[in-house]
Amino acid sequence: MKFFLDTAEIDDIRELAASGLVDGVTTNPSLIMKSGRDIFEVTREICDVVDGPVSAEATALDYDGILREADKLYEISDQITLKVPLTVDGLKACKYFTSQGRMVNVTLCFSASQALLAAKAGATFISPFIGRHDDISQDGMALIEDIRVIYDNYDFSTQILVASIRHPLHVVDAARIGADVATIPPAVMHKLFKHPLTDNGLDAFLKDWEKTGQSIL
């Protein structure tokens, strides 16, 4: 399973990328707003820090407008994955760019039927927003299961990119189902490392080691 970071905070990206466990980054207009940075400047910086795909979202709603914005976003780097909304024009743009060999991430997916359309449009990634489903008392993870079955039935190459992740269990459940990618907020990524028994065990080992009076170096 690939791990993307779901943020435009360059310091967080730098810190976590140093772990060697980050395979890409996703951004959206809200994350760019939170970063307080210029979209081109920060996206370029992210591409310099991380090797894999970096999603940058088009904000135009019509096909021609998406194409115009895409030209500018794709110019930033070969790593750019254009994010388009799951609309008729978004999927039309998706089909156009993926047929040109470009990466496209279809975002704001909330149903299996939408995911099926994105795969037929040749999407590189489909982004089902599971946390927003959970927020309204619907089972976000059930959607991931449905999409996995449908994509496997037809050998679609579109990768399931689980988005709107809120906690570590979302990541574990997505991995159990066989999702291809999880895009994870930095705070949740940090939590993935943590277990109180790891901390307690480490503490006990270090105390005992000190009692031996030995040194490895």
Ligand code: E4P
């Ligand atoms: C990522 O691609 C999505 O835009 C993001 O995960 C949405 O997360 P949110 O529901 O926490 O805003």
